[in-house]
Amino acid sequence: MNAIFPVFTLLLCGMFTLAGCSRGTSAEPPTPGNASAVAGAAADTGGSRKGDFGPPQGEPIKAVLTSPPNVPPPTGRSAPAKVIVELEVIEKELPIAEGTTYTFWTFGGTVPGSFIRVRQGDTVEFHLNNHPDSKMPHNIDLHGVTGPGGGAASSFTAPGHSSQFTFKALNQGLFVYHCATAPVGMHVANGMYGLILVEPPQGLPPVDKEFYVMQGDFYTVGKFREKGFQAFDMQKAIDENATYVLFNGSETALTGDNALKASVGQNVRLYVGNGGPNLVSSFHVIGEIFDKVWYEGGTRYQENVQTTLVPAGGAIIADFHLEVPGSYVLVDHSIFRAFNKGALGILKIDGPENLSIYSGKEVDSVYLGDKAASLASVSTAATSNAAGTLSLEEQVAAGKSLYSGTCSVCHQDNGAGLPGVFPPLAKSDYLATQPKEQIVRVVLNGLSGAVKVNGQDYNSVMPPMSQLRDDEIANILSFVQTSWGNSGERVRKEDVTAVRAATPRAEGAAH
Amino acid sequence: MKRRTLFLIFVALACACTGTLTAADLRAIPGDSVYRFDATLSDQSGTEFHLGERRGRPLLVAMFYTSCRYVCPLIIDSVKGVEHALNETEPAHLRFLLISLDPARDDTAALKSVFDKRKLDAAHWTLARTSESNVRTLAALLGVRYRALADGEFNHTSALVLLDREGRRIASSEALGATPDPKFMAAVRNALEISTK
Amino acid sequence: MRLAALLMTVLLPSAAAGDFVRLPGQAAFTSILKYTDSDGKVPIAPFELMTTPVTNAQFLAFVVTHPEWRRGTAPSVFAEARYLSHWGGPLSLGAAAEAAQPVTHVSWFAARAYCEANNARLPTWSEWEYAAAADATRADARKDPAWRDRILGWYAKPANVPLARVGQGSPDLHGVHDLHGLVWEWVDDYAAMLVSADNRNQADPDVLTFCGAGALATDDRENYAVLMRIAMLSALEAHNTTGSLGFRCARGASGDVQ
Numbered sequence: 009m010n011a012i013f014p015v016f017t018l019l020l021c022g023m024f025t026l027a028g029c030s031r032g033t034s035a036e037p038p039t040p041g042n043a044s045a046v047a048g049a050a051a052d053t054g055g056s057r058k059g060d061f062g063p064p065q066g067e068p069i070k071a072v073l074t075s076p077p078n079v080p081p082p083t084g085r086s087a088p089a090k091v092i093v094e095l096e097v098i099e100k101e102l103p104i105a106e107g108t109t110y111t112f113w114t115f116g117g118t119v120p121g122s123f124i125r126v127r128q129g130d131t132v133e134f135h136l137n138n139h140p141d142s143k144m145p146h147n148i149d150l151h152g153v154t155g156p157g158g159g160a161a162s163s164f165t166a167p168g169h170s171s172q173f174t175f176k177a178l179n180q181g182l183f184v185y186h187c188a189t190a191p192v193g194m195h196v197a198n199g200m201y202g203l204i205l206v207e208p209p210q211g212l213p214p215v216d217k218e219f220y221v222m223q224g225d226f227y228t229v230g231k232f233r234e235k236g237f238q239a240f241d242m243q244k245a246i247d248e249n250a251t252y253v254l255f256n257g258s259e260t261a262l263t264g265d266n267a268l269k270a271s272v273g274q275n276v277r278l279y280v281g282n283g284g285p286n287l288v289s290s291f292h293v294i295g296e297i298f299d300k301v302w303y304e305g306g307t308r309y310q311e312n313v314q315t316t317l318v319p320a321g322g323a324i325i326a327d328f329h330l331e332v333p334g335s336y337v338l339v340d341h342s343i344f345r346a347f348n349k350g351a352l353g354i355l356k357i358d359g360p361e362n363l364s365i366y367s368g369k370e371v372d373s374v375y376l377g378d379k380a381a382s383l384a385s386v387s388t389a390a391t392s393n394a395a396g397t398l399s400l401e402e403q404v405a406a407g408k409s410l411y412s413g414t415c416s417v418c419h420q421d422n423g424a425g426l427p428g429v430f431p432p433l434a435k436s437d438y439l440a441t442q443p444k445e446q447i448v449r450v451v452l453n454g455l456s457g458a459v460k461v462n463g464q465d466y467n468s469v470m471p472p473m474s475q476l477r478d479d480e481i482a483n484i485l486s487f488v489q490t491s492w493g494n495s496g497e498r499v500r501k502e503d504v505t506a507v508r509a510a511t512p513r514a515e516g517a518a519h
Numbered sequence: 520m521k522r523r524t525l526f527l528i529f530v531a532l533a534c535a536c537t538g539t540l541t542a543a544d545l546r547a548i549p550g551d552s553v554y555r556f557d558a559t560l561s562d563q564s565g566t567e568f569h570l571g572e573r574r575g576r577p578l579l580v581a582m583f584y585t586s587c588r589y590v591c592p593l594i595i596d597s598v599k600g601v602e603h604a605l606n607e608t609e610p611a612h613l614r615f616l617l618i619s620l621d622p623a624r625d626d627t628a629a630l631k632s633v634f635d636k637r638k639l640d641a642a643h644w645t646l647a648r649t650s651e652s653n654v655r656t657l658a659a660l661l662g663v664r665y666r667a668l669a670d671g672e673f674n675h676t677s678a679l680v681l682l683d684r685e686g687r688r689i690a691s692s693e694a695l696g697a698t699p700d701p702k703f704m705a706a707v708r709n710a711l712e713i714s715t716k
Numbered sequence: 717m718r719l720a721a722l723l724m725t726v727l728l729p730s731a732a733a734g735d736f737v738r739l740p741g742q743a744a745f746t747s748i749l750k751y752t753d754s755d756g757k758v759p760i761a762p763f764e765l766m767t768t769p770v771t772n773a774q775f776l777a778f779v780v781t782h783p784e785w786r787r788g789t790a791p792s793v794f795a796e797a798r799y800l801s802h803w804g805g806p807l808s809l810g811a812a813a814e815a816a817q818p819v820t821h822v823s824w825f826a827a828r829a830y831c832e833a834n835n836a837r838l839p840t841w842s843e844w845e846y847a848a849a850a851d852a853t854r855a856d857a858r859k860d861p862a863w864r865d866r867i868l869g870w871y872a873k874p875a876n877v878p879l880a881r882v883g884q885g886s887p888d889l890h891g892v893h894d895l896h897g898l899v900w901e902w903v904d905d906y907a908a909m910l911v912s913a914d915n916r917n918q919a920d921p922d923v924l925t926f927c928g929a930g931a932l933a934t935d936d937r938e939n940y941a942v943l944m945r946i947a948m949l950s951a952l953e954a955h956n957t958t959g960s961l962g963f964r965c966a967r968g969a970s971g972d973v974q
């Protein structure tokens with residue numbers, strides 16, 4: 009940020025060395041050699057040189073902006089227009105995971121920000137309004153803008169103020185926009201990004217359903233899923249050690265009731281962006297193959313793609329046709345991010361089975377569990393716990409639901425484990441012989457190194473589950489100790505609290 | 520250092536002094552007018568005047584300092600450019616006020632010397648100085664940003680600001696040079712027509 | 717009579733003008749603003765600074781005695797429409813503004829007038845930056861990551877929750893509170909900070925060599941937390957107000973304005 013005020017730049021530069029200071033303003037025409045090399049394979053679009061279709065025609069149009077996962081309708085225009093975009097910056101606390109909140113800085117009140125859709129050649133009059141309640145100044149850099157800073161210098165806006173600038177959308181494509189105010193990484197990490205689609209003049213091929221999905225990485229002081237308000241952790245962001253990797257800014261943005269919905273027989277299009285700030289996405293939909301991917305959000309498409317890269321500050325468009333009903337899982341196929349950091353979304357397809365294509369087994373049960381049932385019993389237990397009337401039955405019911413979302417991935421639904429990999433919890437002699445405190449400790453701190461269960465040796469790692477609340481751990485262990493033929497002791501919340509208090513804070517947790 | 524921010528109540532009490540605006544005068548000035556700031560300045564011949572006395576005609580204001588070698592001569596050129604772009608009858612209705620950013624060194628003699636060297640017409644032009652505190656307030660009102668450098672020079676933005684007859688900022692131009700920005704000229708002409716009616 | 721009663725209630729909670737403490741200053745303070753003309757070193761003469769930002773109650777006392785600075789009376793050229801908009805009325809704080817909270821929604825002109833009326837002035841940026849470099853035990857704690865984290869922690873807090881009262885928590889080495897973590901603060905020379913609005917230009921060597929005669933630069937990238945404050949101030953005009961922007965006054969070490 010140590011350059012000088014732009015006005016001042018002009019002032020001195022105007023006098024001495026205009027050329028030296030106006031880097032990036034003039035679009036250098038490509039050398040003939042370059043142009044023909046590119047044109048070799050297929051006719052090129054001409055890029056920005058052929059993107060100016062003259063002055064805007066007709067009355068100015070107010071752009072339709074949509075919140076994710078919705079996409080505005082196609083512009084349907086055949087001539088350049090003047091399009092007015094009004095985008096408001098709002099800083100607000102929103103859930104980042106169940107029971108966890110975070111202060112997001114947003115374009116339009118959502119993460120990612122509102123989707124903007126214009127046509128190549130349009131003149132866009134951009135109004136950036138920073139809400140009066142904002143604490144920070146903000147600006148916007150649209151990757152679809154030709155000009156220094158992509159609008160950032162013209163849009164620096166104090167709280168309660170508006171700024172305006174105008175640009176012509178010369179290049180077609182799907183572009184990221186983001187805030188570029190210092191510290192830029194922090195503004196981006198707080199959710200200040202979104203997508204602007206510049207349609208080619210002839211529009212994109214029509215489809216039945218369009219969705220807007222954007223990945224981002226988040227850095228919180230508390231651990232993954234640690235409950236309550238979580239603050240931004242600059243050091244983790246610098247270390248690129250993400251606490252969350254999410255689609256549309258929340259672990260639940262695209263799951264449960266919020267799943268994307270479409271039907272067999274439809275053509276679906278995903279506009280997928282990646283805000284970063286740090287991580288590159290290996291975007292994949294489990295159980296689908298993209299028929300077309302406009303890679304890097306550009307003009308050309310690749311066909312029949314399994315996984316496509318979405319760079320930080322980049323985007324792609326993916327089309328596919330739906331044949332088989334069921335739940336399809338959107339993931340970042342850097343797969344720990346999906347299962348341990350939240351990069352999961354569901355596309356729910358309804359319609360008749362097509363057994364000739366797929367035998368019809370659901371794919372989402374493993375990943376999600378029975379959320380609806382779990383919530384009911386879990387909240388009953390929480391209420392009783394607060395009232396001091398918590399019964400063993402309530403604990404076991406809640407523990408069962410929590411177990412299936414948390415432990416069953418490894419120890420299996422029936423507690424049998426996987427021989428040689430995950431030890432059994434059913435009829436486990438470890439559970440029968442170890443003191444209660446030790447068993448609580450296993451869940452809180454994890455377990456690693458050699459351990460013998462029912463005569464078999466295991467030497468592996470169980471991750472700590474300290475993000476669970478004390479009452480949740482008590483419920484799970486009470487369930488485990490009274491199920492599958494186990495006859496262990498009921499575990500109470502106080503037992504867990506005592507062990508947690510006696511445990512030094514796990515390493516890696518920031519203070 | 521003496522500060523002269525405007526306080527209606529004090530003005531009302533101290534109103535016996537001539538040349539000062541009365542409280543009633545001030546109230547009649549629109550709230551968004553720069554003339555709400557009742558600064559006392561002195562011109563190139565050392566004569567004191569109140570900023571608000573410029574009310575009644577459009578005014579072109581800029582800030583400069585006389586020892587400035589690069590930009591400030593250009594600022595005078597730019598204002599002259601506006602003057603020349605007007606036809607014979609129009610300039611009579613527009614006035615030019617250049618205020619020094621550097622009251623410590625720009626005394627009356629320094630202002631006078633530049634005034635003569637640049638052959639400015641006293642009927643329309645004023646080069647003025649005022650207290651350091653007033654400079655800061657005026658710069659804030661005009662949207663001029665500046666900073667004194669260690670060697671006595673100043674970094675500053677160099678807007679020409681057009682005030683309407685009531686002292687409201689209606690246009691400004693950062694374009695320096697003898698040929699004024701056409702948009703700004705249009706605003707100037709517009710203001711002159713309104714004020715001559 | 718009513719005015720007197722009002723004044724009483726206003727003045728009681730805290731001293732009208734605020735408490736000042738003396739800061740020793742420093743012959744060559746390294747500012748985050750690496751102005752090339754001065755090699756980034758600024759002399760800071762001893763001065764006095766208010767221990768807390770000006771509160772709603774203190775500012776109310778000011779507008780009671782200075783009617784021209786009341787909301788609705790102050791001309792818009794000095795204070796935009798949002799000026800003191802969170803107060804219940806021109807002479808009452810109302811439910812949304814507590815007496816001991818820092819006053820916000822004040823323009824630079826208004827902040828300056830307040831300090832003048834109290835025989836003081838706004839601090840310069842260098843003075844403010846120098847004061848804000850301290851922590852509880854050191855005059856310059858800027859190299860300590862904990863110092864930076866405190867600032868970032870504040871950025872991360874949403875602005876829609878009520879502001880804390882001034883002077884909570886422990887003061888710094890000099891006895892000053894709340895330089896970080898509560899509000900942005902006006903400085904007298906806010907308009908002297910000629911900063912690029914697009915902070916990513918920082919690495920552009922051309923700008924610095926061709927245009928940077930007196931431009932500001934920084935080699936302390938770590939210190940973007942402070943740069944943010946500068947960016948904020950540089951985004952404002954003198955009549956602007958925001959809900960997170962307040963001020964405190966300073967004066968010479970002898971107690972007069974200088």
Ligand SMILES: [Cu+2]
Nearest residue numbers: 146187189195
């Ligand atoms: Cu931002």
